[in-house]
Amino acid sequence: MAKILPQFARWTPVALDVLRETASRYGAVITVSDLADEVLKRTRVESPTSRRTWLGDLMEITALAAARAGDPPxxxxxxxxxxxxxxxxxxxxxxxxxxxxxxxxxxxAEDRLLCYRALATDLPADGGTARPARVRSTRAASGSTTTVKRAVKPEDRPAKICPTCFMALPATGICDNCD
Structure with a gap:
């Protein structure tokens, strides 16, 4: 079970508000990180510890608060x-x-559909379908939604290998060992 920090009393209702706003748009999701940013911004209550130490607890407490309030999950x-x-x-x-x-x-996925059916203002006529989340970063303050893309780092790309000596090729594509 979650450990209760004093900040949770302020954070939880705001987290619920942000999640309700997210649920008002069919198919919308929010990253946990963006949710935390928005909660901290709106409450102006910082944590003395790293997010990693409390974010999971906030999610548990918020889930419990949503259930008690009669909200969908x-x-x-x-x-x-x-x-x-x-x-x-x-x-x-x-x-x-x-x-x-x-x-x-x-x-x-099934629970998100329950949220959309309860709160979305743009629910499709067929009632929608349960499906995997498509990540979008939602900034409630600006009202804009942008797709989050992961940048490909050079170390993520496989190195080109010299077919003669099997060493990694430099950016020039010419092997320093063989040529």
Whole structure:
């Protein structure tokens, strides 16, 4: 179970508001990082510790608060940059409902659909479908939505190899060892 920091009393209602705003747009999600940024910005209450120490706890407490408020499972809208919810969502569901979830990604997709059906102003006529999240960074203050793209770093690209000596080729493409 989550450890309670004094800041959670201020953060939780704001997290719920941000998640409700996100749910008002069919298919919208927010990264956990963007959610934390928005909560800290709106409350002006900083944490004395790193986010890594409290963000999972905030998700659990927010899930519990959403359930108590009669909201759909709003924390399903908070995803990682790769669009997954991961084990944090499983813990949030357990805290809010007591359910042990075997496939958290499928459960999150179904729960997001519940959120959209309850709160989206642009729900499709067919009621929408449960599907994996497409990550978009939502900035509620600006009202804009931008696609998050991962930059390809040079070290992510496979090195070109010299076919003669099997050493990595420099940027010129000419082997320093062979030529």
């Amino acid at each position: 709003l924390t399903s809208l908070a995803v990682q940059r790769d669009g997954t919810v991961g084990d944090v969502y499983g813990r949030a569901v357990l805290a809010a409902t007591g359910d042990v979830v075997k496939d958290v990604e499928q459960r999150a």
